[in-house]
Amino acid sequence: MLQSLSARTRLLVVAPHPDDETLATGLLIQHVLAAGGAAHVLLLSDGDNNPWPQRWLERRVxxxxxxRLRWATRRRDEFRAAMGCLGLADEACTALGWADQGLTRRVQQQLPASLAALRAVLDTFEPTVVAMPALQDRHPDHSAAHVLLRLAMHGRGAPPDVWLYQVHGPPLAGGDAFVLPAEDAMQSRKRxxxxxxxxxxxxxxxxxxxLAERPERYLPLQPATARSHLPWQPPRLSWPWLTLTVADTAGAGAWPWSRAPWVRAGQGYALAVLASDAGDPRFAKLQARLPSPWIFDHWGWCELAH
Structure with a gap:
C-alpha cells in the first residue's frame, strides 16, 4: 500500500483521543507527507475523562x-506538540471536543448531529484515504468512532479508501493486512x-x-464480513443489566436486552426489524449497564448484513 501514496493523497486520521494519532498513525502521517501528500487529523475528544494520571500529577483525589476542563486543555496542548513532531501544523487538525468515553452515547442519543459534524469535515478536507479505528477495537470510544465514521461516509459519491487500525486488542489479521516500513528517522520522530x-x-x-514500537498494521475495510445473526448469547441471569444498541443511517435505538427487537434464530438471535435502505451499513452493540472500573468492551459492536 505504501506505493499508492503520492502527492494526490489526502489522508484523514480519525483519533478518538489525543495520543491515538501518534500510537496508531505516527509513521503513516510521515509517509504521506514524504510522498508530497496532505494529512489532517480529526480529534474526536480531548481525553479529559482520564482521572488517574490527573490525580497522580496534580496530587488531588x-x-x-x-x-477536567484544565486536563482537557493540557491534553490538547500535548496533542498539538505531538502533531508538530510528526510534521503537521495546528491547522491540520479539527477537534470536535466530544465527551471522552462518551462516543457510544453519541451513537445512541445524538446520531444525526454527530454525523452532520463528521460529514462537514469530510466535505471540507475531501480525503482520499481515511485511517480510523477498527470495529473490534476494545476501547468503546474507538469502536463507536468506527460506527460513526462508517455511517457518515455512506452514500458520499466516490468513497475514500479506508484503512483500519487497532490500538486496544490483538494486531489486525487478514490476507489484506499490511505493515508500514519503520525507517529509523521516522521512528525517532514518532518517539x-x-x-x-x-x-x-x-x-x-x-x-x-x-504500543508506539509495534508495527503500524492496517487492514483495508472489508464490509463483506457483516453477519446476519447477533454474535452474542448472554446468560439469562445477565439480561436485566444488558442494553442492545442498533444504529444505521436511518437512526439509532437502544433497548434493555429483554425488550430489544430480537427473535430466536436457531441457537442464537437475529434482529426482528431491518433498516429501510438495503445496503446501508448497520451495527449492533451489546453492553452491560453495571458500573465498572474496567472501561473496555466485553461484547462490543458487530456489523450486521441485510
Missing part, C-alpha cells in the same frame, strides 16, 4: 468539572511525538512505549 504526551506517560510509560 476529587476531580471536579473545572479540573518524540509520544514524549509530548507526558500526561499519559506518567503512569503508563512502558505500555505506551510498547
Amino acid at each position: 476529587l476531580i471536579r468539572g473545572a479540573d 518524540a511525538a509520544l514524549a509530548c504526551h507526558a500526561s499519559q506517560l506518567a503512569l503508563s510509560a512502558g505500555r505506551m512505549a510498547r
Whole structure:
C-alpha cells in the first residue's frame, strides 16, 4: 500500500483521543507527507475523562468539572506538540471536543448531529484515504468512532479508501493486512511525538512505549464480513443489566436486552426489524449497564448484513 501514496493523497486520521494519532498513525502521517501528500487529523475528544494520571500529577483525589476542563486543555496542548513532531501544523487538525468515553452515547442519543459534524469535515478536507479505528477495537470510544465514521461516509459519491487500525486488542489479521516500513528517522520522530504526551506517560510509560514500537498494521475495510445473526448469547441471569444498541443511517435505538427487537434464530438471535435502505451499513452493540472500573468492551459492536 505504501506505493499508492503520492502527492494526490489526502489522508484523514480519525483519533478518538489525543495520543491515538501518534500510537496508531505516527509513521503513516510521515509517509504521506514524504510522498508530497496532505494529512489532517480529526480529534474526536480531548481525553479529559482520564482521572488517574490527573490525580497522580496534580496530587488531588476529587476531580471536579473545572479540573477536567484544565486536563482537557493540557491534553490538547500535548496533542498539538505531538502533531508538530510528526510534521503537521495546528491547522491540520479539527477537534470536535466530544465527551471522552462518551462516543457510544453519541451513537445512541445524538446520531444525526454527530454525523452532520463528521460529514462537514469530510466535505471540507475531501480525503482520499481515511485511517480510523477498527470495529473490534476494545476501547468503546474507538469502536463507536468506527460506527460513526462508517455511517457518515455512506452514500458520499466516490468513497475514500479506508484503512483500519487497532490500538486496544490483538494486531489486525487478514490476507489484506499490511505493515508500514519503520525507517529509523521516522521512528525517532514518532518517539518524540509520544514524549509530548507526558500526561499519559506518567503512569503508563512502558505500555505506551510498547504500543508506539509495534508495527503500524492496517487492514483495508472489508464490509463483506457483516453477519446476519447477533454474535452474542448472554446468560439469562445477565439480561436485566444488558442494553442492545442498533444504529444505521436511518437512526439509532437502544433497548434493555429483554425488550430489544430480537427473535430466536436457531441457537442464537437475529434482529426482528431491518433498516429501510438495503445496503446501508448497520451495527449492533451489546453492553452491560453495571458500573465498572474496567472501561473496555466485553461484547462490543458487530456489523450486521441485510
